[in-house]
Amino acid sequence: xxxxxxxxxxxxxxxxxxxxxxxxxxxxxxxxxxxxxxxxxxxxxxxxxxxxxxxxxxxxxxxxxxxxxxxxxxxxxxxxxxxxxxxxxxxxxxxxxxxxxxxxxxxxxxxxxxxxxxxxxxxxxxxxxxxxxxxxxxxxxxxxxxxxxxxxxxxxxxxxxxxxxxxxxxxxxxxxxxxxxxxxxxxxxxxxxxxxxxxxxxxxxxxxxxxxxxxxxxxxxxxxxxxxxxxxxxxxxxxxxxxxxxxxxxxxxxxxxxxxxxxxxxxxxxxxxxxxxxxxxxxxxxxxxxxxxxxxxxxxxxxxxxxxxxxxxxxxxxxxxxxxxxxxxxxxxxxxxxxxxxxxxxxxxxxxxxxxxxxxxxxxxxxxxxxxxxxxxxxxxxxxxxxxxxxxxxxxxxxxxxxxxxxxxxxxxxxxxxxxxxxxxxxxxxxxxxxxxxxxxxxxxxxxxxxxxxxxxxxxxxxxxxxx
Amino acid sequence: xxxxxxxxxxxxxxxxxxxxxxxxxxxxxxxxxxxxxxxxxxxxxxxxxxxxxxxxxxxxxxxxxxxxxxxxxxxxxxxxxxxxxxxxxxxxxxxxxxxxxxxxxxxxxxxxxxxxxxxxxxxxxxxxxxxxxxxxxxxxxxxxxxxxxxxxxxxxxxxxxxxxxxxxxxxxxxxxxxxxxxxxxxxxxxxxxxxxxxxxxxxxxxxxxxxxxxxxxxxxxxxxxxxxxxxxxxxxxxxxxxxxxxxxxxxxxxxxxxxxxxxxxxxxxxxxxxxxxxxxxxxxxxxxxxxxxxxxxxxxxxxxxxxxx
Numbered sequence: 001x002x003x004x005x006x007x008x009x010x011x012x013x014x015x016x017x018x019x020x021x022x023x024x025x026x027x028x029x030x031x032x033x034x035x036x037x038x039x040x041x042x043x044x045x046x047x048x049x050x051x052x053x054x055x056x057x058x059x060x061x062x063x064x065x066x067x068x069x070x071x072x073x074x075x076x077x078x079x080x081x082x083x084x085x086x087x088x089x090x091x092x093x094x095x096x097x098x099x100x101x102x103x104x105x106x107x108x109x110x111x112x113x114x115x116x117x118x119x120x121x122x123x124x125x126x127x128x129x130x131x132x133x134x135x136x137x138x139x140x141x142x143x144x145x146x147x148x149x150x151x152x153x154x155x156x157x158x159x160x161x162x163x164x165x166x167x168x169x170x171x172x173x174x175x176x177x178x179x180x181x182x183x184x185x186x187x188x189x190x191x192x193x194x195x196x197x198x199x200x201x202x203x204x205x206x207x208x209x210x211x212x213x214x215x216x217x218x219x220x221x222x223x224x225x226x227x228x229x230x231x232x233x234x235x236x237x238x239x240x241x242x243x244x245x246x247x248x249x250x251x252x253x254x255x256x257x258x259x260x261x262x263x264x265x266x267x268x269x270x271x272x273x274x275x276x277x278x279x280x281x282x283x284x285x286x287x288x289x290x291x292x293x294x295x296x297x298x299x300x301x302x303x304x305x306x307x308x309x310x311x312x313x314x315x316x317x318x319x320x321x322x323x324x325x326x327x328x329x330x331x332x333x334x335x336x337x338x339x340x341x342x343x344x345x346x347x348x349x350x351x352x353x354x355x356x357x358x359x360x361x362x363x364x365x366x367x368x369x370x371x372x373x374x375x376x377x378x379x380x381x382x383x384x385x386x387x388x389x390x391x392x393x394x395x396x397x398x399x400x401x402x403x404x405x406x407x408x409x410x411x412x413x414x415x416x417x418x419x420x421x422x423x424x425x426x427x428x429x430x431x432x433x434x435x436x437x438x439x440x441x442x443x444x445x446x447x448x449x450x451x452x453x454x455x456x457x458x459x460x461x462x463x464x465x466x467x468x
Numbered sequence: 469x470x471x472x473x474x475x476x477x478x479x480x481x482x483x484x485x486x487x488x489x490x491x492x493x494x495x496x497x498x499x500x501x502x503x504x505x506x507x508x509x510x511x512x513x514x515x516x517x518x519x520x521x522x523x524x525x526x527x528x529x530x531x532x533x534x535x536x537x538x539x540x541x542x543x544x545x546x547x548x549x550x551x552x553x554x555x556x557x558x559x560x561x562x563x564x565x566x567x568x569x570x571x572x573x574x575x576x577x578x579x580x581x582x583x584x585x586x587x588x589x590x591x592x593x594x595x596x597x598x599x600x601x602x603x604x605x606x607x608x609x610x611x612x613x614x615x616x617x618x619x620x621x622x623x624x625x626x627x628x629x630x631x632x633x634x635x636x637x638x639x640x641x642x643x644x645x646x647x648x649x650x651x652x653x654x655x656x657x658x659x660x661x662x663x664x665x666x667x668x669x670x671x672x673x674x675x676x677x678x679x680x681x682x683x684x685x686x687x688x689x690x691x692x693x694x695x696x697x698x699x700x701x702x703x704x705x706x707x708x709x710x711x712x713x714x715x716x717x718x719x720x721x722x723x724x725x726x727x728x729x730x731x732x733x734x735x736x737x738x739x740x741x742x743x744x745x746x747x748x749x750x751x752x753x754x755x756x757x758x759x760x761x762x763x764x765x766x767x768x769x770x771x772x773x774x775x776x777x
Contacts, residue, residue, distance in 0.1 A: 158578060222758075226765040229510060233716040234761055236709065237754040244751035255747075366709060370585060377582040430593040434586035438566055441583050445575035 081126060084117035095464055106464055115291050122284040132287055134399050136355045139290040140348050141391040143297045145375035146384055147344035152373070153381035153451070154305055155337050156317035157223065158232040162345055162372040164239030165212035167364035169346020170353035171246060173208030177201060177264045177354070184260040186252060194267035195274050198281075201264070201289065205350045212346020213339040215242070220338035224331050227320075239369060246361040257360030265354055286355050293351050297344045302384055304340060313337050314382070378437055380447030385454035390447070397436070401429045477619035482742045483735075488626045488695065490734025491633030494727050495688035496711035497718070498640055499681030501726035504715070506657050506677045508577055512584040513562055515708010516591035517682050521555040521689030522699050523595065526606055528554075533607055540609040547609070551690050552683035559682025560675055562587050568671070588708070595701040606697035629691045636684050637727045644723060649676055657721070717757050719770025728768055733757070 091113040099106045118135065121127045127135070144162065151159045179187040181197040192200065215238065222234050247255045268285040272278075304310040312333040315323035324330050353359040375394050379386030409424035418424070440448070455461050496518050503511040528550050532543045566587050570580050615622040644650040652673045656663050663670050693699055710733060718729025733753065740752045760768070 152578070158581070222762055222765070226761060229504075229716055229720055230761060230765060230767065230770075232510075233713050234758060236713065237758045237761075240750050240754045241758070244748070244754070248747050248751065366705075370589070373582055373585065377579055381576065381578070425597065427593055427597040431590055431597055434589045434593075438583055438586050438590070441575075441579060441586075442566075442569050445570050445573040445579055447579070 081121070084121055087113055087117055092464065099463060110464060111295055115288065118291065119283060119288060122287060123282075132284060133355070134395065136287055136290045136351075138392055138395040139294040140352050140355065141371075141375060141395050142294050142388050143344055143348040143351070144372045145379065145387040145391040146298055146301050147341045147348065148372045149376045149379070149382070149384060149387045150301055150305070150313070150341045150344075151337055152376050153383065153387075154317060155313045155334070156381070157227070158229065159219075159235045159341070160232050160366075160369050160373060161219075161235035161237070161239030162341075163364040163366070163368035164235070164242040165215045165342035165345040166349035166352070166368065167239075167242050167246060167361065168215050168349070169205075169208040169212035169343075170349030170359050170364070171208075171252065171258065172211040172346070173204045173350035174258060174261050174353045174359050175252060176204040176207055178258075178260040180204070181267055182260045182263045186258075193274075194264075195270040195272075197264050197267040198271035198285065199274070201268065201354075205289075205293070205347060208350040209343040209346040212349065213343035215346075216338040216340070216342025217335060219342070220335045223334050223338065236366070236369075239364070239366070243361050243364055255361060257358060259358040261354045261359070262357030265357065286351075290351050290355060293347050297347065298384060298388065300340070301344070305384070317382075374434075374437060377447055378440065380449040380451055382451035383447070383449040383453055386447055386449030386452075389449065389454070393448075394433075397433055398429065401432060402426065405429060474619070478742070480620045482738055484620065484622060484626060485742075486735040486738035487731065488629050488734075489738050490731035491629045492688050492692050492707065492730075493711045493714045493734050494633050494730030495636060495684050495691075496707060497715035497726035497730040498636065498723065499685045500712050500715040501718075501720060501723055502640070502644075502653075502677050502681045505721040505723075506653050506674060507567075507571075508657075509567065510581045510584065510712065511681070512581065512708070512712070513588035513591060514584075514681065514685060515704040515706075515711065516588040517555060517559050517562070517704070518685040518689045518692075518708065519595070519699075519701065519704030520558050520591060521551060521682075521686030522606075522693040522703065523599075523604075523689075524554045524558075524686065525551040525690040525693055526604055526699055529607055529609060533609075540611070544609040548687070548690065552686045555686030555689070556679040556683040559678040559685075563675060563678045568674075588705070592701045592705055599701070601701075603698050603700040606693040606699060608697070609694065625695055629695060632687060632691060633727075633730075636687065637723070640680065640684070641723055643680070649673065653677060713754075713757060717760055717767055719767030722767070722769040722771075725767055725769035732768075 091110055095106045095110060118127075122132050144166070148159065148162045151157050175186075177197070177200070178184050179190075180192045180200055181190050181194045183189055219235055219238055223231050226234060246252070252258050265286050269280045269282050271281055305313065312323065312328040312330075313336075315326065315328050316330055316333055320330055349364070352363075371394070375390045376387055378394065379388070379390030405424055405426055405428055408428075412418045412424060413420060444450075449457075496514065499514050499517070500511060503509055503514070525547055529543055529547045532538060532546060533540075538546075562584075566583050567580055570583060610625070613624045615624075642650075644653060652663070652668050653676070655666070655668065656670055656673050660670060663673070689704075692703075711730060714729035714733040715726040716729070717732065718725030718727070720726070736753045736756050737749055740746075740749045744752065764770075
């Protein structure tokens with residue numbers, strides 16, 4: 001079959017440039033830049049070996065420098081989106097051109113540019129509050145899925161109580177932030193200045209993670225003797241016990257839930273007061289924290305499972321007895337895996353509680369654990385990038401169906417396929433999503449990625465990040 | 469009445485309630501256990517098959533009551549087999565549509581488990597979407613008779629539930645240990661690759677397993693609907709998880725274990741709810757179960773499978 005990738009990419013590029021020109025969105029510098037960019041890309045597509053290697057990225061790199069320069073010169077852009085797309089592509093070009101000099105810095109640089117773009121777009125309100133919350137939930141789901149993948153995918157156990165440590169992390173970190181920086185009925189006035197909220201928040205998250213990791217430690221002790229489905233029951237039972245305990249603690253709201261985290265996240269804007277400044281940093285702080293938390297989790301897990309020490313976990317999955325003989329301390333590995341997985345689940349819980357500003361024990365019911373399971377097995381056991389892709393897909397699907405279902409409803413009514421008295425309600429979302437996942441499972445019975453990573457399918461991606 | 473007598477009566481009464489409550493768990497746990505024993509598949513959709521069974525029983529019974537002037541016990545006698553057959557069809561459909569293709573492609577066991585989980589979600593939300601959120605009241609088919617033994621009250625329904633649960637256990641135990649198809653089921657669980665070599669069609673055995681499990685779940689659904697006559701689409705989710713937990717605590721794959729585990733869970737739950745604040749029910753019940761699994765890591769009746777290198 002002939003490869004149509006190049007002509008399609010080139011045509012798409014030129015169509016975009018034409019559209020930007022015709023709609024009046026690009027003029028002056030941007031028009032020249034875009035035409036240069038498109039020309040360079042086309043040249044790179046159809047040029048020889050050398051052109052393919054450098055031409056594309058030279059154009060992108062220079063453009064990116066131009067964009068940065070223009071940005072810091074007069075801070076005026078035609079469109080925030082064009083700016084951000086250019087920044088991202090330009091950063092990729094820079095990495096491609098100069099990345100070999102310092103490979104360890106490629107990924108941090110790209111992620112920093114991505115974070116800057118997200119913050120900039122939110123700050124300019126180019127992405128609205130709803131979309132920001134979707135982005136935050138995506139990040140939290142990524143943490144949830146990747147951390148569960150460590151136990152369920154890499155270690156091959158069946159943990160169905162991931163919501164339990166999440167609840168612990170959420171409650172501990174929320175109680176701490178509210179006690180320290182917020183006014184509440186439980187704790188009274190804040191014990192520290194709310195201006196410190198920004199700096200105290202990561203420590204509160206860390207304490208929540210530690211508490212959740214302790215739950216992981218407790219689960220790991222029976223896992224020495226108990227395996228498989230018996231261990232699955234232990235994890236479910238622990239998550240039920242945690243939920244039930246929180247429901248019975250009336251001091252912190254019991255089944256009604258606990259709130260007050262909203263004021264803490266708002267207090268983060270006051271951080272400059274610590275330095276005696278009168279200004280306020282009105283940034284989307286929670287999004288920054290979720291982004292950092294997501295990057296931290298994926299980085300940590302990736303480092304862990306590719307390390308010599310972490311390979312013991314994969315050895316346990318393949319054959320526990322053989323691993324034991326090969327001098328893997330299986331009990332210790334299980335403690336490490338469960339603590340790391342639960343600790344990161346606690347991070348996800350803490351971020352979720354602060355992103356919503358409200359936490360309720362029924363948020364962390366068996367459905368939450370089920371969602372985490374779905375994401376892990378949709379992505380593939382033992383594939384971190386699979387979990388990330390599945391989490392993004394799942395979150396986007398859930399929110400896209402919110403808009404698709406009314407359209408579907410009116411389309412079906414228009415075609416008279418359903419009786420006019422019946423409305424297709426949002427309940428169908430939870431029929432369509434599992435149905436779609438069942439179909440995907442039939443199509444790929446080992447998840448989207450199997451146990452391979454994205455870089456195994458696209459080796460070119462290795463140029464952009466390196467985990468050594 | 470002296471205080472000790474009242475306590476004794478209360479314990480007896482709660483024991484009877486626990487037997488009834490445990491019967492539902494046992495009946496559902498038996499289905500989990502059969503499928504697990506044969507396929508090593510945790511059929512998480514089983515709790516929702518039980519819910520579907522209750523709904524099918526509701527529609528069949530309402531239809532029969534409305535269509536003719538049949539007396540209640542005749543309606544019940546007709547409803548039981550129809551419900552069991554229709555629910556078995558639902559279980560077998562799940563097997564054919566969702567699990568078998570995955571098995572054929574050689575998917576990892578846990579992918580099939582997650583598919584089962586999703587099938588359960590489809591069943592409960594599909595029901596909610598199609599039939600609406602209003603909960604339905606099950607018609608009274610048999611007039612409730614109350615027998616009083618001192619302070620202990622016993623209804624005919626309660627006795628029927630307990631008797632049916634014990635009867636189902638005996639039937640299943642007989643089928644699995646005495647009949648030819650039961651032998652094929654045990655053979656399948658022992659070595660699924662040798663089974664076709666012996667001339668036994670594995671798919672037939674698997675379908676039979678699903679028929680058995682689903683029809684007993686339907687029986688549980690029908691009895692539950694008669695005892696607590698309010699149906700809602702999520703009634704199977706929680707009970708299903710708990711029945712699964714009961715099956716594992718009993719030692720999953722062992723029919724005796726599932727039966728005993730169901731009664732144990734019912735007993736713990738009712739006793740906690742009777743003598744302590746009911747919000748502590750899950751907390752204490754699961755702590756006890758956790759403790760049992762800690763002491764006996766393969767459940768009450770389970771035998772540790774030694775792994776060869």
